[in-house]
Amino acid sequence: MKCGVVTFPGSNCDQDCYHVLKSVMGQSTDMIFHKDTFFDDDFDLIVLPGGFSYGDYLRPGAIARFSPVMKSVKKAAKIGKLVLGICNGFQILVEANLLPGALLKNIDLKFHCHDVYIKVMNNDSPFTALYEKGEVVKMNIAHADGNYYADNETLDELEQNSQIVFCYCDERGEINENSNPNGSVKNIAGICNVEGNILGLMPHPERCSEEILGSADGKRIFESIITYFERRYACDSRN
């Protein structure tokens, strides 16, 4: 599997994602600069990392979506490559209309950096196949604008198409107001597109992929992706 991690001006988790993919997961991984474009087949997985692209001035993700690299990302997504947006990457995907809705300021207007519990709502996706459905996992959040918003119509669609992938919950898996760190509607922490090949989430799986950092629950996202491509390539070679 070939992975690409995009660096926008102001990205600051790009090297963290690179580290996990390359050193922890042992995958062939390249950095992609925002001014560059790439061919559809260059990467199987493209990661839009966390950080503060363009300082989050104006709105998080609003300026980064116009980067040349985003044209390539869109094309790659169209032909079924996987796109993973983490935190600021999620915000960029939403601003670029690759995912529905918007990410607003946290309801208490504060930046939050701590662990949260999230529930896997959909394990029928290339990103989450190795989780159990309904499983509760621990991941770190670190954002000031993670308050997911969508109008009712969009929310209905998200639910009908099982596009809600992760929800904030408590240790026992209850999804309630107390376990919602930022005011997101329906405690949404991560969603995918209808086709299921684009995932955006606020928690940082790359910070939770090594026991020494306190949790390895996020690692299974990357393992799921690897498994997905192993199977796909196995199929391809059989055909």
Place this chain on the structure above:
Amino acid sequence: MKVKVEVFFKEGVLDPQGKTVKNALQHLGYDEVDDVRVGKVFTLSLKTSDREAARKRVAQMCEKLLSNPVVETYSIDTVEETR
């Protein structure tokens, strides 16, 4: 030419900043404050002299970049010729 643009949340989208400011003002004793909405305002200085053309271009900028149509509305407030 100077153009002023305002961007606010759509009705129906929660404005936590507005709520916080309202509470703070009431706490300071400004009980007459019923509601507060917080938005963004942009002053653009443009190298153009055509008022109408400027307005059109600015409307495009708003649609594309300055506002997020999913949650925000914009208004082009004033168009002022610079002396």
Place this chain on the structure above:
Amino acid sequence: MKVKVEVFFKEGVLDPQGKTVKNALQHLGYDEVDDVRVGKVFTLSLKTSDREAARKRVAQMCEKLLSNPVVETYSIDTVEETR
């Protein structure tokens, strides 16, 4: 009564947002954009009917809370009676 307040960084104070938005607009091909300043705008709904009194109270609110006089200036833009 509705009162609109605008708060901008003072002239001379760096406005990183404005600078970044300006660059972005120029990148998008809006070359006519010379300068951008970004500020905050507040719409206050007040339970008052006295225009002048309202303006005075709002000026106080600006000094105390809505703006930071060390780096920002405010202007009370419009005072509108609500129908």
Place this chain on the structure above:
Amino acid sequence: MIAETELKLHGLSTEEYQRITEILGRDPNNVELGMYGAMWSEHCSYKNSKRVLKRFPTTGKRVIQGPGENAGIVDIGDNLVAVLKIESHNHPSAVEPFQGAATGVGGIIRDIFAMGARPLALLDSLRFGELDEPRVKYLFSGVVSGISHYGNCVGIPTVGGEVYFDSCYRDNPLVNVMCVGVANKKDIKLAKAVGVGNSVMLVGSSTGRDGIHGASFASEELSEDSESKRPSVQVGDPFMEKLLIEACLEASKKDFVLGVQDLGAAGLTSACCEAAARAGTGMDIDISLVPQREEDMSPYEIMLSESQERMLLIVKRGYEEEVSKIFAKWDLHAVKIGTVTNDGMITVRKEGVKVAQVPAKSLTEGVPEVKRESSQPSYLKKTAVSVNTGINENPEKIFLKLLGSPNLSSKRWVFEQYDHRVGTNTVVKPGSDAAVIRIKGTSKGIALTTDCNSLYCYLDPLEGGKQAVAEAARNIVVTGAEPIAITDCLNFGNPEDPEIFYQVEQCVEGISQAAEFLGIPVVSGNVSFYNESPQRTIFPTPVIGMIGLLENINERCETGFKDNGDIVVLLGEVQGSTEASEYLRYIHDVKAGKPPKINLLQEKKIQQLCLRAVREGVVKSAHDVSLGGLAVALAECCVIGKKGFKGNINCKNLDAALFGESPSRIVVSVSPKNMETLKLLAEQMQIRITVIGTVCESRMTLAFNSSVVIDLPLDEVIDVYENSLERRISAQ
């Protein structure tokens, strides 16, 4: 001769003016006067403190760069170095807490990457007045959001620091920020303008009128009209700083980039003369080449502007294009503004016409040193009484009050607003004694802390200085790291007051004695004087920033209790003293008494014992006992480990046993099978150890001479410790 009022504007004395005319052999013009005024301010020249600072031990086998550069450098093996520095941004934060603190973060980061090191961690040491005042809340939350805004955006984790509240900081809060970076030894860049004919390039933000006279602003007391000194407050642009970090580190790797210097206080003036003076060269620059944000800026303004996010590069002649290319990648300009000369002069031109010319060294070293008088403060006679309070309330109630007090309760509300995990290196997160970050690609880790008990420094400056170092080192040691370097930030009142100067001398003496004895060199630091208002002066506050090295990060240890049945042992004396304690200050509102004396030999032995026990895996947790005494330390072990405790202390006085303070004490937990080993180790080192209890499931129960005095459900202890600060802040 020039009018005294005009001199005052530049912060210069008549004697200093005299000196300038001697140096130049003529009267200085306005630009030159401005340059001397800024560079000869206390903030830039250390004219009041230089002599005292010489006392610090600054050498050691790991020291590669001691004081004198933008930051200190120590060798951490494997061809790697750690770079560290602390700096104050007190006065700007008093006037505009958000931007003041934010730009403080920006400034200290630039000192680190100027040396070619990637900044890996930030720490913030903060002090404010009492939290029940609305203005203090405003300052506190403003400072915290400013640090959060800047640090989070640039992507450097804020992994530690301290917050302390006392009325003495009401008008003059302290905001000290420390940054630590790591570099390959061969990539170190010094800020030297070497090689005649080489180019001087300016990179980063364009220059505006902001911050002119910032250096002199920091060198006088806060007063009524401080708020009106608007230009001193600058707005930070962390996005620009992030680009600057990436571009400068990329450039630093190139041989043709010979030196890098940040623009801090006194802006271009200071950057140029420091870089030239260090290399013994000169510089000829033309200010019309400086990218300007505002129109019609005068040479004076350009030379003294403190616009943020700018750096100066010394580039080998002929490679200017290459440098520009690197910066263009990040959408930044790199502009040549002049050349290195051999005449030792800083020559400033405007469109070719000379507007100032002064010897570089005279700006950095020429200031007539000020010899300050010192005399023992009269208040010490009043405070040096022993206070006997006795416990007049239910000890459990007092315990909960203390545990939930602003100085002792968890600072979670603060550090959860900081991204403390970006970089995926934070192995021990904020909330413990010292944070630990790993160094990818090695088995190493670095432990980091800032500490200072300023009440001790107030009541006994010498002892306070010693204990600041000892406490910092203890915090490092409990993680399993060996302390290797100190960076210090000396926050004091007006040094022209002999009683204040006495505090300075004594604190520095204390720091030096402890640093020498424990073998930890001071490699960088910062001085901040004039921290007072007409109403009050701060406690002497010499903040110690310290780093330690873990050769093998897997041998680290944390604060929290681990497993039921583990034995809890106190290394050191059981009995503390309530004098000068937080218990006395907070519960009895008494700031008096003599701080407990430290025995440096005992301290060293305890630290060695702890380090061995941690490294050899004998103990499962370790936590130093400081503010709040033994009861509070035990509660912290419980809360952080989410475990209960049941134990007994045999001692003379109840309040001294529970809440008394005393240096050289560490609480550890040991599995029963390792108890013998710990005893043996302790015997070898001649350290007294006492079993005080065991780890258990979900209650904290503490007896005093066998009668239970505290018996609380763990959940309640956790709630009080974790949430009290937040509750206090949101209470209107």
